[in-house]
Amino acid sequence: MPRLPLARFKVIDLTRVRAGPTAVRQLADWGADVIKVENPEGTDALASDRDNPDFQNLHRNKRSITLNLKTPEGVEILKKLVRTADVLVENYRPDVKFRLGIDYATLREVNPRLVYASISGFGQDGPYRDRPGFDQIAQGMGGLMSITGLPGQGPVRAGIPIADLTAGIFAAQGILIALLEREVSGEGQWVQSSLLAAQIAMLDFQAARWLIGKEVPGQAGNNHPTSIPTGVFATADGHINIAASGQTMFRRLCEALDAPELAENPAYKTDKDRSRNRDALNAAIEAITRTRASAEWIKRLNEVGVPCGPIYRIDEVFADPQVRHIGIAAPVTHPRLGGIELVGQAIQMSRTNWEIRSTTPELGEHTDMVLKELGYGDSEIADLRARKII
Numbered sequence: 001m002p003r004l005p006l007a008r009f010k011v012i013d014l015t016r017v018r019a020g021p022t023a024v025r026q027l028a029d030w031g032a033d034v035i036k037v038e039n040p041e042g043t044d045a046l047a048s049d050r051d052n053p054d055f056q057n058l059h060r061n062k063r064s065i066t067l068n069l070k071t072p073e074g075v076e077i078l079k080k081l082v083r084t085a086d087v088l089v090e091n092y093r094p095d096v097k098f099r100l101g102i103d104y105a106t107l108r109e110v111n112p113r114l115v116y117a118s119i120s121g122f123g124q125d126g127p128y129r130d131r132p133g134f135d136q137i138a139q140g141m142g143g144l145m146s147i148t149g150l151p152g153q154g155p156v157r158a159g160i161p162i163a164d165l166t167a168g169i170f171a172a173q174g175i176l177i178a179l180l181e182r183e184v185s186g187e188g189q190w191v192q193s194s195l196l197a198a199q200i201a202m203l204d205f206q207a208a209r210w211l212i213g214k215e216v217p218g219q220a221g222n223n224h225p226t227s228i229p230t231g232v233f234a235t236a237d238g239h240i241n242i243a244a245s246g247q248t249m250f251r252r253l254c255e256a257l258d259a260p261e262l263a264e265n266p267a268y269k270t271d272k273d274r275s276r277n278r279d280a281l282n283a284a285i286e287a288i289t290r291t292r293a294s295a296e297w298i299k300r301l302n303e304v305g306v307p308c309g310p311i312y313r314i315d316e317v318f319a320d321p322q323v324r325h326i327g328i329a330a331p332v333t334h335p336r337l338g339g340i341e342l343v344g345q346a347i348q349m350s351r352t353n354w355e356i357r358s359t360t361p362e363l364g365e366h367t368d369m370v371l372k373e374l375g376y377g378d379s380e381i382a383d384l385r386a387r388k389i390i
Contacts, residue, residue: 014091022168037067060358071389113186117191144203174191239294241310250274333359
C-alpha cells in the first residue's frame with residue numbers, strides 16, 4: 001500500500017459541529033495524522049451522540065484525546081502538541097481563542113512553522129465578528145435563499161448546509177496552499193475562512209450578474225436562470241432533468257422528442273427567443289415528455305447527446321451503477337456498529353488516493369497514547385485524569 005500523500009503532516013483538530021470537521025476530514029482522509037482534541041467527559045455542553053451517522057461520517061481517520069483547555073495545564077499540553085504539529089484548525093467564535101491563550105500569535109511563538117486555520121461565521125474582524133455563525137444564517141445573508149425556490153415562493157434554504165461545507169473545504173484548500181508556501185518561506189501562517197465569504201463565493205455567476213451587469217437574480221425554481229430549456233420535466237412515471245440550451249442542443253432535443261416543429265417555431269428560434277418564451281416552451285416540451293417513461297427518455301436523449309438524468313431519492317443515488325463504480329460509498333467496520341458505509345472523497349488520483357483507515361474514535365480513546373508520545377509517564381497521566389485536565 002503506497003504511503004498516503006499527507007501522511008507526513010500532523011494536524012491538531014480543535015473543531016466541532018460541521019464546518020471545521022469538514023476541513024479536517026479532507027486532510028485526514030488523505031493520510032494526515034489528526035489528533036482530535038475534545039473536552040473531558042461531562043464538561044462539554046455540545047457533546048454529541050457519537051453513534052449518529054453525521055458524527056461518524058465527519059470524524060473518521062482521527063485519534064481522540066480529551067483536554068480541558070480552560071485550565072493552564074491543559075493549555076500547556078496543547079502547546080507541547082503544537083511544537084511538533086504542522087497544522088491546527090479551530091472554529092471557535094473569534095474571541096474564544098484569545099481568551100484561552102491559544103490564538104495564532106501566541107502559538108506562533110511556540111512553533112513558527114505552524115499553519116493555523118480559523119473558520120468563523122463572518123470573519124475574524126469587522127462589525128459582525130462576534131456574531132454566532134450558523135449555516136442557514138449565512139445562506140440568507142449570502143444571497144442563496146433569495147435565488148432558491150419557485151418564483152414568488154419566498155426565500156428557501158438549500159437542502160444541504162452548503163455554507164458550512166464550503167467554508168470547510170475552502171479552509172482545507174487554504175491549509176494546503178499554506179503548507180506549500182511553507183516549503184519556500186519556512187514559516188507557517190494564519191489561514192481564515194468564513195461561512196459568509198464561502199457562501200458568497202459559491203454564488204459564482206449569480207454574483208457576477210450583479211457585480212458586472214447590475215442585474216438582481218431572482219428565483220427560477222427548477223429552471224436554469226439563464227440556460228433555456230434547462231429544468232425539470234414530468235414524464236409518464238415521474239420527472240427527469242433536461243439541459244438543452246444553445247442551438248445545437250435544442251435541435252437535438254427536438255429531434256429526440258420527434259418535434260421538429262419546435263425547432264422551427266419563430267418563438268423558439270434563438271436563445272433570446274427561448275428565454276422570452278420559456279414558460280410556453282417548457283409546457284410544449286412537457287406535453288411530449290409526459291407520454292413516455294423516464295428511463296425511455298433518458299435513453300433517447302443520451303443517444304443524441306442531450307444532457308439529461310433521473311431525479312433520485314438519496315437511496316436511489318447509492319444504488320446507481322455509476323455511483324457504485326466510482327466507490328464514493330466507502331465500507332468500514334465499526335467496533336460496535338458493525339459494517340457501515342461513509343461518504344468518501346470526490347477526488348481520485350492516479351498514484352495515491354484517499355483512504356478511510358479507521359472509524360470515528362471513542363471519546364479520549366487515544367489520550368494515553370498521545371500523552372506518552374509527548375513524554376508523559378503513567379503516574380503523570382493518572383494525576384491529570386484525577387484532576388479532570390484530561
